Amino acid sequence: MDEVTRQKATPNEVDRALAHLDPDAGRPSNVVDVRNLSLHFGAKTVISDVTIPFERGTITALIGPTGSGKSTFLRTLNRMNDRVVGFRHEGEVLLDDESIWSSSQDLLTLRRRVGMLFQRPNPFPMSIKDNVVAGVKAHGIAKGRELDVVAETRLREVGLWNAVKDRLNDSPYRLSGGQQQLLCLARALAVGPEVLLLDEPTSALDPLSTEAVENLLRTLVPALTLIVVTHNLGQARRISDRTMFFYEGRLVEHGPTPALFESPRDPDTARYVNGLMG
Amino acid sequence: MSVVPASYPSTRWRRAKVGLFRAFTILALAFVIGPALWIIGGVVVKAVPGWRWNVLTTLSQGTSGGLENAIVGTLLLMLGVTVVAGSIGILTGIYLAEIAPPTRRGRSSGAVVRVVIDVLSGFPSIVLGYVGYVALVVGLHWGYSFLPAVLILSLMVIPYIAKATESALHQVPTSYREGAEALGMSLGYGLRKVVVRSALPGIVTGLLLALAIAGGETAPLLYTAGASNTLPSIAPLHHPVAYLTYYVWTDWNQPMASAHVVSYDASLILIVMVLTLLVVSRVIVARTQRHSESAR
Ligand SMILES: Nc1ncnc2c1ncn2[C@@H]1O[C@H](COP(=O)(O)OP(=O)(O)O)[C@@H](O)[C@H]1O
Ligand SMILES: [Mg+2]
Numbered sequence: 001m002d003e004v005t006r007q008k009a010t011p012n013e014v015d016r017a018l019a020h021l022d023p024d025a026g027r028p029s030n031v032v033d034v035r036n037l038s039l040h041f042g043a044k045t046v047i048s049d050v051t052i053p054f055e056r057g058t059i060t061a062l063i064g065p066t067g068s069g070k071s072t073f074l075r076t077l078n079r080m081n082d083r084v085v086g087f088r089h090e091g092e093v094l095l096d097d098e099s100i101w102s103s104s105q106d107l108l109t110l111r112r113r114v115g116m117l118f119q120r121p122n123p124f125p126m127s128i129k130d131n132v133v134a135g136v137k138a139h140g141i142a143k144g145r146e147l148d149v150v151a152e153t154r155l156r157e158v159g160l161w162n163a164v165k166d167r168l169n170d171s172p173y174r175l176s177g178g179q180q181q182l183l184c185l186a187r188a189l190a191v192g193p194e195v196l197l198l199d200e201p202t203s204a205l206d207p208l209s210t211e212a213v214e215n216l217l218r219t220l221v222p223a224l225t226l227i228v229v230t231h232n233l234g235q236a237r238r239i240s241d242r243t244m245f246f247y248e249g250r251l252v253e254h255g256p257t258p259a260l261f262e263s264p265r266d267p268d269t270a271r272y273v274n275g276l277m278g
Numbered sequence: 279m280s281v282v283p284a285s286y287p288s289t290r291w292r293r294a295k296v297g298l299f300r301a302f303t304i305l306a307l308a309f310v311i312g313p314a315l316w317i318i319g320g321v322v323v324k325a326v327p328g329w330r331w332n333v334l335t336t337l338s339q340g341t342s343g344g345l346e347n348a349i350v351g352t353l354l355l356m357l358g359v360t361v362v363a364g365s366i367g368i369l370t371g372i373y374l375a376e377i378a379p380p381t382r383r384g385r386s387s388g389a390v391v392r393v394v395i396d397v398l399s400g401f402p403s404i405v406l407g408y409v410g411y412v413a414l415v416v417g418l419h420w421g422y423s424f425l426p427a428v429l430i431l432s433l434m435v436i437p438y439i440a441k442a443t444e445s446a447l448h449q450v451p452t453s454y455r456e457g458a459e460a461l462g463m464s465l466g467y468g469l470r471k472v473v474v475r476s477a478l479p480g481i482v483t484g485l486l487l488a489l490a491i492a493g494g495e496t497a498p499l500l501y502t503a504g505a506s507n508t509l510p511s512i513a514p515l516h517h518p519v520a521y522l523t524y525y526v527w528t529d530w531n532q533p534m535a536s537a538h539v540v541s542y543d544a545s546l547i548l549i550v551m552v553l554t555l556l557v558v559s560r561v562i563v564a565r566t567q568r569h570s571e572s573a574r
Contacts, residue, residue, distance in 0.1 A: 118456065118460075191461060
C-alpha cells in the first residue's frame, strides 16, 4: 500500500482495519443493557423497573440484603429463570443491542456468551479434565487432541494447572472447595463467554481461596464483562468498577464503586454500606 | 463436691433407646437375610452333591437330561426384557423426573403416567400372563413364543424400572442441572452427559431387580412362552421357548428323584445367574461412578 492510498483511506476503511485489532470495535459499548426490567414469580414482584447499562470490560458488583432480588436479577440475564414456574418479565435485556428474548436469539448460544458461576462449586461427576471441556464438547468448539490443549490453557488461566496436572483424570471432588470453584471458573471460561455472571462466588470459600478467586477475576477484565453478586462489601470494593445497591426489588443506587461506598446519596444505601442493615 | 452427676437419667434412657433401635434394625436385617441364606443354602446343599457339568451342555428330556435349552432360553428372555423394559422403563422414569411439565404448584404433572404405573405394578403376574395369552398368543395368533413372553414380562417389570429411575434422578443435585444449563447444554445433552450418568447406580439397581424378577417368574411364562425341550428358535413367533423356572416348577412336582435333581440344578443355575448379574453390574457401576461425589 503506497502513501497516497493510505492518506485516502475513508473512516469506514479505518474502522474495518481496526476491527482486526480490537474484536470489540463496532460493538455497542454497553454489552448488556437492562431497560425497565420488572420480574415476577406469580403474583409476587421481585424486581421492579430496573434500568441499568453494563459497560463492556468492567466488573459490576450487585449488593443488597438477602431477598432483595439480586440472584433473580442475575439469573434472568442468561434466562435461567425462564423455566421457573410462574416467572414473568416486563421490559428488556439487550445483549449487544439484541433482546435476549428475541426469537432470533438461540438460547444455547446465549448461555455460551453469558456464562455463570454459582455460590457452591458444582463440578460435574466426571474427571477434572472432562469438567473443564464439558461445555466445549457440548458446543462442538473443539474435539480430540484439541481438548487437551483447551483443558491445559484454561487450567493455567485460573492458576490450577500445577496443582492438578498430574491428576487430570481424577475426581474433582478431592480438590479443596476453592480449587473446585476455580475448576468451575475454568469450565465457564472454556466456552469463550463475553459476560460472566457470578452469584456470591466466594461465599462458600475460605479467605485464602477467596483472595485467589478475587485476584483472578481482576485479570479477566477487560476481555470479559463480569457481574458479581456479593454479600462481602469488602469484596465489592476490592474488585468492582461499579456497584449497584438493590433493596426490596428496587435498584436504589448505582455508581462508581468508590463513590457509592464513600458518599452514598440514598440513606438506605448509606445504612447498608456502613453495616447498619441486613 | 461434684456438681455434675456421673450419669444423667436422660442419658441412660437415651442410650437404652439407641440400643433398642439397633436391636430392632438387626432383627429386621436377620428377617431378610435369614430366609435368603436358608434358601440359597438349601438349594446348594441339594444340588451340589449330584451336580453334573453336562447339565449345561445337554438338552432336556423333560424329567431328566440337561438344561442347556432352558439356560439359553432364560438368558434370551432376560436380554429381551433388558432391551424392551429397560428402554421403556428408563425413558418413562426420565420423563417423570425431568420432562413432565411442572404444575403451577411446582409439582411434576406426570400424575396420569404415575397412576398407570401403579395400577400396572398391582396386577398379579398370572393375570398379566393370561392377558398375554388371550391377546397375543391366541388373539394375534402368535402362538407360545419369545415375543409375547418378552412383552408380558416387560409389562410386568417396567413399573420397577421407571420408579427406580425416577427416584434415582430425584437424588441428583439440582446444581448439576443448573451447571449444565448455564453452560448452554441442551436439556437432552445435559441429561445424557451429566444427570442420568450420576443417577446410574440407582437406575441399574432397578434394572437388576427387574431382571431378577423376570428371570424368576413362572406363571406369566407358562401362558406365553409355553414349554420346550429344544433350543430356542431364532424366530420370535410360533416357537415355544424353554426357561429355567419351568423345570424348577414342573420337575419338583414329579414323583421321581431324578426329576428333583433337575429341579435343584435349575434353581442353582438361576441363583448363580442372578448373583453374577449383580456382581458384574456393580463392577460396571463402580467404574462409571469413580468420579462421583460420594466416591471421593
Ligand atoms: N423460584 C422462585 N419462586 C418464587 N419466589 C422466588 C423464587 N426465587 C426467588 N424468589 C423470591 O424472590 C425474592 C428475591 O430472591 P433472590 O433473588 O434470591 O434474592 P437475593 O439473591 O437478593 O437474596 C425472595 O423473596 C424469594 O423468596
Ligand atoms: Mg441470592
